[in-house]
Amino acid sequence: MKTYLMIPVAAATTAFMLAACSRNTDSAHEPAASPEVVITEELTSRLAAADRHDGTEDHVVEDCITCKLHMKGKTDHTAEIAGYEVHLCSGHCMETFTRNPAEALAGVAELLDIP
Ligand SMILES: [Zn+2]
Numbered sequence: 001m002k003t004y005l006m007i008p009v010a011a012a013t014t015a016f017m018l019a020a021c022s023r024n025t026d027s028a029h030e031p032a033a034s035p036e037v038v039i040t041e042e043l044t045s046r047l048a049a050a051d052r053h054d055g056t057e058d059h060v061v062e063d064c065i066t067c068k069l070h071m072k073g074k075t076d077h078t079a080e081i082a083g084y085e086v087h088l089c090s091g092h093c094m095e096t097f098t099r100n101p102a103e104a105l106a107g108v109a110e111l112l113d114i115p
Pocket residue numbers: 064065066067071088089090093
C-alpha cells in the first residue's frame with residue numbers, strides 16, 4: 001500500500017491549526033491554499049532532472065532524492081510535490097525530503113551539474 005504525503009495539504013492543515021486553535025469545526029475539507037513549500041522554476045527543473053535520471057520522464061522520480069539518486073526509491077515512501085511523485089528509499093529519507101524539499105533537491109542539482 002502506498003503512503004502518500006501531500007505536502008501542500010499538510011502545510012495548509014498546519015496553518016489552519018495554528019490560525020484557529022480555538023475553533024475545530026468546518027475546516028477538515030478546506031483545500032490547500034497556501035503551500036508552505038514554494039514551488040519555484042528552479043525546484044521544478046530539478047525535479048524534472050531527477051525524473052529523467054531514472055530513465056523515464058513520467059513525473060515519477062524513482063531514485064531517492066535525499067540520497068542524491070544513489071538509492072532506488074520505494075513506493076512505500078512516496079511524497080508528492082509540484083505534480084511529481086517522489087519515491088524515497090526509507091522513512092528517514094522521506095522525513096528529510098518533506099521537511100525541506102528545496103534543500104534535498106539542491107543536492108540533486110549539484111550531482112547532475114544543473115543550475
Ligand atoms: Zn534515501
